[in-house]
Amino acid sequence: NAGVMQNPRHLVRRRGQEARLRCSPMKGHSHVYWYRQLPEEGLKFMVYLQKENIIDESGMPKERFSAEFPKEGPSILRIQQVVRGDSAAYFCASSPRAPGEQYFGPGTRLTVT
Amino acid sequence: EDKVVQSPLSLVVHEGDTVTLNCSYEVTNFRSLLWYKQEKKAPTFLFMLTSSGIEKKSGRLSSILDKKELFSILNITATQTGDSAVYLCACLSGNTPLVFGKGTRLSVIA
Numbered sequence: 001n002a003g004v005m006q007n008p009r010h011l012v013r014r015r016g017q018e019a020r021l022r023c024s025p026m027k028g029h030s031h032v033y034w035y036r037q038l039p040e041e042g043l044k045f046m047v048y049l050q051k052e053n054i055i056d057e058s059g060m061p062k063e064r065f066s067a068e069f070p071k072e073g074p075s076i077l078r079i080q081q082v083v084r085g086d087s088a089a090y091f092c093a094s095s096p097r098a099p100g101e102q103y104f105g106p107g108t109r110l111t112v113t
Numbered sequence: 114e115d116k117v118v119q120s121p122l123s124l125v126v127h128e129g130d131t132v133t134l135n136c137s138y139e140v141t142n143f144r145s146l147l148w149y150k151q152e153k154k155a156p157t158f159l160f161m162l163t164s165s166g167i168e169k170k171s172g173r174l175s176s177i178l179d180k181k182e183l184f185s186i187l188n189i190t191a192t193q194t195g196d197s198a199v200y201l202c203a204c205l206s207g208n209t210p211l212v213f214g215k216g217t218r219l220s221v222i223a
Binding site for chain 1: 117144145147149154155156157158161203210211212213214215216
């Protein structure tokens with residue numbers, strides 16, 4: 001049973017470009033969460049999705065950030081017009097139920113130059 | 114605002130030592146507390162604690178929750194260099210996102 005998959009593992013973008021981060025949950029998991037981790041900081045919740053629905057986006061910046069989890073395919077976290085402050089590790093987690101333990105993917109390290 | 118505080122922030126021990134990591138929390142609608150181990154990549158799930166006073170154990174690791182005093186401890190006995198990592202504590206509240214502490218960085222030296 002494959003774990004949570006994220007790609008790409010590393011992403012470099014210039015300021016103003018768009019970043020697309022993908023997450024495939026574990027088999028049988030329909031709950032997906034995105035977290036951001038800044039250097040020397042803990043993981044901060046961004047958004048929680050179930051298939052085709054955003055359940056909680058209270059941790060996501062109102063502008064430039066969006067997320068989706070379509071009926072088919074991975075969940076996507078999209079950051080438009082990236083700025084240097086967006087540089088961080090973005091982790092996706094999935095869960096078979098809510099509330100429940102969450103299993104994390106390896107993360108995508110975004111660097112904005 | 115929900116808060117999870119871990120201590121110490123970092124710790125250096127010798128192989129064979131026993132360590133205790135602390136996690137205190139102030140969370141509305143608390144449901145569970147979770148421990149994760151993070152090496153260079155994904156946080157790896159260790160334990161989920163929901164009931165007070167019941168110890169969970171996995172090999173040399175064990176953890177217990179005190180819902181009255183709002184804290185949990187993670188114990189590691191006979192530490193090995195492979196235990197070096199950041200240990201994260203997180204709380205599951207009435208809403209589903211996890212609230213994380215900043216972690217304890219454990220370094221085990223031979």
